[in-house]
Amino acid sequence: MSDSPPPPADPGSVDLQALEAAILSGDPARSMPALVALRDLPAERAVPLLLRGLEQSAFIVRSLSCAGLGVKQTEAGWTALVEAVRHDEDANVRAEAANALVSYGLARAWPVVLEAFRADSQWLLRCSVLSAVAEHPEAQPADLLELAELALADADDTVRVGGTEILGRLAQQGGSAGADAADAGVVERARTLLRGLQQDADHRVVAAALNGLQG
Missing domain, CATH: 1.25.10 (Leucine-rich Repeat Variant)
Structure with a gap:
């Protein structure tokens, strides 16, 4: 009997309305699993919900949304991450946004993350930039x-x-x-x-x- 994990869910069978309701619920215990579930969806379906996650009040939900936008890469996601790294009120979110931006390629992200490093003295943001950039092949x-x-x-x-x-x-x-x-x-x-x-x-x-x- 095989112990291999089950195959990922068919994206067509995912209930997007249920995921959106969970993300918008205001309850991180519901929002976070829904955001994780987006990893099985193509970017064009996942990113609109990740962007909604960035609008939520719980910083952990916004942070996880940033991480998702680093994986599901679109121009809308890039724009939202730039906004987050510059203006989000929570350093955890800004740090995750910086890390996600580097996922788009350091050549593109470098001016933005360097600007963030200069402007933002919060140690968490700065350590995130250092970690993301230090061993990057494009550095x-x-x-x-x-x-x-x-x-x-x-x-x-x-x-x-x-x-x-x-x-x-x-x-x-x-x-x-x-x-x-x-x-x-x-x-x-x-x-x-x-x-x-x-x-x-x-x-x-x-x-x-x-x-x-x-x-």
Whole structure:
């Protein structure tokens, strides 16, 4: 007897009215499963309901809606995520919106998430941007250096650790076979900053700096 999971539901059999009613119910216990159920629907059917989720008062519902819009990608979803990362009142939602925007491609999202990082001092948003961008295959060394230096100027040590870790990745690129000579200045700047951070007051920053220099 097979233990394999059942196949996903036929999108044509999904009761969209019931899902919408649950999303608009004002009860996160009903709204959240309905939003999760949208993953089995094509974007043209899921996105209108995800956009309704973004209008709800519970931040967890708006946050989950942002995550869904990062998966079900449309121009309407992109526009809503940009609005959310700039203006939503809850940092959890702004952080999830930033992460979802990067899912559309870093080349497109970079100006928006960099703007958000500069304008929004909330540590959760900043950590989300750092995490989404740090190892993204489209990330450019000069952009990563700019982001890391902004992070190092933050008052929150968790954000500063994230910036230090990015510097470590940049420093280690200098020894890779694929390193671009044009990025040599970025690598050297990263190493210089890491050497200075070995005397930082926060032991986590020091540890990240040492790790970056030794890698």
